[in-house]
Amino acid sequence: QSVLTQPPSVSGAPGQRVTISCTGSSSNIGAGYDVHWYQQLPGTAPKLLIYGNTNRPSGVPDRFSGSKSGTSASLAISGLQAEDEADYYCQSYDSSLSGSVFGGGTKLTVL
Amino acid sequence: EVQLVESGGGLVQPGGSLRLSCAASGFTFSSYWMSWVRQAPGKGLEWVANIKQDGSEKYYVDSVKGRFTISRDNAKNSLYLQMNSLRVEDTAVYYCARERRQQRGNWFDPWGQGTLVTVSS
Numbered sequence: 001q002s003v004l005t006q007p008p009s010v011s012g013a014p015g016q017r018v019t020i021s022c023t024g025s026s027s028n029i030g031a032g033y034d035v036h037w038y039q040q041l042p043g044t045a046p047k048l049l050i051y052g053n054t055n056r057p058s059g060v061p062d063r064f065s066g067s068k069s070g071t072s073a074s075l076a077i078s079g080l081q082a083e084d085e086a087d088y089y090c091q092s093y094d095s096s097l098s099g100s101v102f103g104g105g106t107k108l109t110v111l
Numbered sequence: 112e113v114q115l116v117e118s119g120g121g122l123v124q125p126g127g128s129l130r131l132s133c134a135a136s137g138f139t140f141s142s143y144w145m146s147w148v149r150q151a152p153g154k155g156l157e158w159v160a161n162i163k164q165d166g167s168e169k170y171y172v173d174s175v176k177g178r179f180t181i182s183r184d185n186a187k188n189s190l191y192l193q194m195n196s197l198r199v200e201d202t203a204v205y206y207c208a209r210e211r212r213q214q215r216g217n218w219f220d221p222w223g224q225g226t227l228v229t230v231s232s
Contacts, residue, residue: 034218046148046219046222091219092216105155
């Protein structure tokens with residue numbers, strides 16, 4: 001299983017708000033390492049969505065927001081749109097593994 | 112435009128070898144750490160290896176240590192992954208990604224389109 005834990009799936013109706021959690025441990029998120037989020041649309045490469053816990057790259061809508069507390073982080077998506085249907089992954093650094101680690105991914109379904 | 116283009120994937124038998132390449136353009140390649148990340152069919156993302164700007168530091172996920180070697184040629188703006196002793200479980204799409212680094216960790220942006228490696232007899 002993945003070092004970072006995410007729910008396998010979440011869903012919401014258009015216009016609603018959903019959150020995706022990412023739980024780590026004392027060697028990664030809890031050690032103070034930043035959390036980053038990626039969106040992977042079907043059949044495409046991952047795309048950076050949030051970096052440094054809360055920062056959006058240019059071009060990413062402000063409907064997407066990130067937060068971090070303790071050994072966990074969250075991605076929130078407000079005003080859900082059909083095009084948000086994708087897989088979402090969190091990522092951090094793990095000091096005991098000396099490398100980057102990902103969550104298992106969360107499939108977002110827009111009802 | 113920043114672009115990463117992978118090549119070299121294909122079908123290989125267990126125990127075989129393959130060399131992946133990633134051609135970078137649109138940025139100063141020699142200024143960035145670079146990584147390989149893979150995704151098995153229907154599965155999540157797994158970081159595989161990364162390399163410092165001058166090639167002096169390299170790190171690997173435990174499952175590929177001793178079998179895979181990451182390298183780069185800054186003169187050719189290219190990143191490589193030499194994969195030996197391939198196993199069925201190495202079957203995946205392999206992505207090349209540029210690393211952005213700060214004191215509290217690193218992230219990947221952008222990613223290439225990926226190249227599929229299939230290990231099967």
